[in-house]
Amino acid sequence: MGMGMTKRALVAGLDLGTSKTTVLVGRVGERGVEIVGLGTAPSRGLRKGVIVHLESTVAAIRKAVAEAEAMAGCEIRQVVASITGAHVRGVTSHGVVAVRNGEVSANDVDRVLDAARAVALPADREVLHVLPQEFIIDDQEGIREPLGMAGVRLEAKVHIVTAHASASQNVLKCCRQAGLVVEDIVLEPLAAADAALTPEEKDLGVALVDVGCGTTDVIVFHGGAVRHTAVLPLGGAHLTNDIAAGLRTPTIEAEKIKQRFGCARASKVPRHTSIEVPSVADREPRVLSRHILCEIIEPRVEEIFTLVSREIIRSGFEGNLASGVVLTGGTALLDSVTDVAEHALRLPVRIGVPQHVTALADLVASPLYAASVGLLVAGAGGGGLGRPTSMRDQGLIGRVRGRMTDWLREFF
Ligand SMILES: Nc1ncnc2c1ncn2[C@@H]1O[C@H](COP(=O)(O)OP(=O)(O)OP(=O)(O)O)[C@@H](O)[C@H]1O
Ligand SMILES: [Mg+2]
Incomplete structure (x- = not known):
């Protein structure tokens, strides 16, 4: 089977996130990538986007792979894996x-x-x-x-x-130990951009900001090309840690409270609404104002976007981002996060959800899965699938890895 023939070619992406390990399996078709399998496992071996513990990372990969294999009804042997971290x-x-x-x-x-x-x-x-x-x-x-x-x-x-080099070697090592061959390693925000941005946005100028658990990744596009990349070592975990400390509650409870009641704009939350907060050790739960929770969250979110703003200025394209900013990553789900981002960045902000996918696309229709979907899109041969691929679209990921030959071969 030669290049260009898309008959049932399967691809798999492995997103090694600080909070979750995701495996997606897709079938490359004429209208994009059909999602046929999804597996996730909590990550325990990463800190701020970087592998710090091999065994627990391998265990998470195995679990996510097994789940995705069961759903897709196939065996996964090769993956396109993500990498991130402040060392980038x-x-x-x-x-x-x-x-x-x-x-x-x-x-x-x-x-x-x-x-x-x-x-x-x-x-x-x-x-x-x-x-x-x-x-x-x-x-x-x-x-x-x-x-x-x-x-x-x-x-x-x-x-x-x-x-x-050690960071990417550890990605390869963990995958090998989990029985996988790594076809390619792709920078997480580049993958997220391939899933969540349109070619028009990349042309006009756009910053994609993936606010995950351990990192906030920034990538700036203009004229269809990447102009700047940066990875900041902070994300949703910092909000959770501040909530845990501020409300004196276990981290796991702080995480739940953040997701259920969190809001990045304290002024949007009435002072009289209250929430029940579990205490540490055996003490009784307390009833606190939701407003207090949001007063803890807001400055942290502002801090993240102030640092993002610095990176956008550093790119030299701050005056050329006609398409504004697109947010991906789990922290993009925080209530009113776009509000705070727009204020700090002085640019229009939208939430990015994965595009270019069909079939079980609903399963991944969340900013949480932008990077995972992008790895699939990359594995399938570059962004902009389903439309005439200009060199520019492929250029971002596909072309550069040009030395790879028969990318769309069947490997299952
Ligand atoms: N509804 C929600 N409200 C606020 N935060 C949320 C919500 N849902 C998820 N999050 C946060 O999103 C983060 C996980 O996002 P994501 O899966 O993008 O990170 P990751 O890929 O595991 O980490 P990273 O990319 O930083 O290595 C967690 O910190 C989690 O608390
Ligand atoms: Mg991530």
């Missing part, structure tokens, strides 16, 4: 090569991307992604698809994402 860095780089035969060939493009990725890296870091921003042929700038064009000098501007 994005830098802009460029490369230049001479065009060999007067017309840009695929080989010229490979060589120029290789030249661009040849940045000096400390021994403990490695390149995760080389994301083309634009090509320049002779003096013609702003070329998105250089293949076949005439010229003598080819230049590429790229965004390079690097990570601690």
Whole structure:
């Protein structure tokens, strides 16, 4: 079966989150990816997006895989896995090569991307992604698809994402121990963007912010290309911890209270509504005002988005985000979070739910699953499935991993 034939090709994504490990299985069809299996397990081996305990991570992967296999009725052998963590860095780089035969060939493009990725890296870091921003042929700038064009000098501007080598090695190690082959490792927000953003948004300028449990990931797009990536080491877990400390309740209860009664805008919550808060040890539960809960949450959410705002400014595109900000990750479910985000970022904010998927799509129709769905979309060969794939869409994930050959082979 050759490339391009989509007959029953199956793909699997493994999202290693700080709070949950998710496995999704999809079948690549003409109208996108059909979801055929979902498995989740609580994560216990990660801190702030990074694997810190191998055995518990392997156990969570096995559990999520088994669940997804049972639902899909197939065996999962290969996955596209996510990675995140504050060790991730994005830098802009460029490369230049001479065009060999007067017309840009695929080989010229490979060589120029290789030249661009040849940045000096400390021994403990490695390149995760080389994301083309634009090509320049002779003096013609702003070329998105250089293949076949005439010229003598080819230049590429790229965004390079690097990570601690040990962090990605631990992803590979845990997967191997769980009996899986890793087809590729994809930066979590890049995956979430592939699921939750439209090509138009990426063109006009947009920031995707995935506020998870242990990390808040920021990725900025403009002109269809990635301009900035950053991972902040804080997320929903910090809200929960502050609630636990502030209301003197166990973390597990603080988590439930946050999800049921939390609101990022304290002023929206009437002072007289009360909630029952379990106490630590054997003390009696107390009745407290819901307003107090939200007064604990609000400054923390503001803090997160103030840091996000700094990253957007650092990207240099803060004045060019015509499509605003899209929030994914579980903390996007917090009541009134868009309100606080809009205020801190001074940009329109919407909640992003996964697109490009069919069949059991309802199961994953939540910002919680944006990254998982994005891994499937990536596994299926790039974003924008179901429409004519321009080089730009593939460019974000699919093309860069170009050296991989028969991606859509059946592996079950
Ligand atoms: N309804 C809700 N209200 C507020 N927070 C919520 C809600 N539902 C989930 N969360 C929070 O979302 C977080 C989990 O989100 P998500 O699954 O995106 O994180 P993760 O992928 O496990 O972690 P990370 O990406 O940071 O490594 C938890 O901190 C959880 O408390
Ligand atoms: Mg996540």
